[in-house]
Amino acid sequence: MADARTTPEAKVSASRSVAFDLFRAVLTKRTPFDEALAAHDGLAKLPDRDRGFARLLVATALRRLGHVDRLVDGCLDKPLPAKALVVRDILRLAATELLILGVAPHAAVDSAVTLARSRGFEPFVKLTNAVLRRLDREGRGAILEMPALQALPDWLADGWRAAYGDATAEAIAAAGFVEPPLDISVKEDPEGWAGKLGATLLPTGTLRRGFDGRVEALPGFKEGAWWVQDMAAALPAKLLGPVAGKRVVDLCAAPGGKTAQLVAAGADVLAVDRAKPRLLRLERNLARLGLTAATRVADATEMKLESPVDAILLDAPCSSTGTIRRHPDVPWLKHPGDPAKLATLQDRLIANAVRMLAPGGVLVFCTCSLEPVEGPERVAAALAANPELRREPIRPDEVGGLTKLVTEQGDLRSRPDQLAALGGVDGFYACRLVRA
Known part of the structure; x- marks a missing residue:
């Protein structure tokens, strides 16, 4: 031997x-x-x-x-x-x-x-x-x-303390230690699929179950009945209101969860992403679901439409610090200056989205970041730069009656330390803007 x-x-x-x-x-x-x-x-x-x-x-x-x-x-x-x-x-x-x-x-x-x-x-x-x-x-x-915050890079922990206070920042960090459940969006019949999947139907319409690492083996996956999507990530598309029969542009759309929501709700969707491989992934995801959307490879800061549209969903590139419980690599792949750099890109994306929006049209801007510079500060800048824009407050009934997710200004703000009794939630920010 x-x-x-x-x-x-x-x-x-x-x-x-x-x-x-x-x-x-x-x-x-x-x-x-x-x-x-x-x-x-x-x-x-x-x-x-x-x-x-x-x-x-x-x-x-x-x-x-x-x-x-x-x-x-x-x-x-x-x-x-x-x-x-x-x-x-x-x-x-x-x-x-x-x-x-x-x-x-x-x-x-x-x-x-x-x-x-x-x-x-x-x-x-x-x-x-x-x-x-x-x-x-x-x-x-x-x-x-x-302290839970000591598990994170100092720049991130210090930023959360400044934004949310010591106690809430500590709670956010601690929530990131917990293996998250599997969240699912369905095309139809959420009650029926909750039973078939052994899942809980959350107030927002998302299905939630334990995660065992074998998503493809679950009932309905191969048939294209549902897709994986965190509860918080499923909310921004709903803030556009009834979209059946409307032309909706989904900017920075890949991998396509929000596009799928809009198509399943009856919208005529143009899904835009600047990276062709990412857009191909979106197309494959839609094909599995049996859904169809027009797609375009384009830079959303510069692209133009043939005519203005009534609804735009902008899920802007961000530091993704709200998704750490699902993506624990985020703190170690990002740099302290990333949120500020991305904020500049977000401003450009919002500015061009406004140009593509018809009078009376609705723009929902969202990010999966916990950093204020990538959320409310961007909206404040957009409102200051575009007098024709106004904020349309989100109602609690639009987010499953979960009042804690609606800020005083009427925006969506979820944090990982919230809804612990339901299994937690990713950090997300969204604001609904209407063009006069």
């Missing part, structure tokens, strides 16, 4: 090896987690249970990365050399197993040691073992005492 030191790969846990690859893809290659999952050939080859473990391990490590880094770094006498930063990632994942997922210490430590050896870091095996043994002894109590 060959020595384990000469063929260490034979001993490496397949699920942990895949998790390591995914984790590194996000943090070193800056690949969005969803894309990394889709691109990893080995992930699909794992048994369901191992595939679920790999995904959960990486998602949890990203959700709690600030906490884990503080604890790991506290066990190192000096920072690891640049050539051994791979070892730090191995420690991060193993610490997540030990301190958060509750994996047995011998399994987490032995697997990390084996992984370090298999990746060519034999000189750091003793250190890996020592750090994890110390974390097992001392880290469990320490991680429970850490």
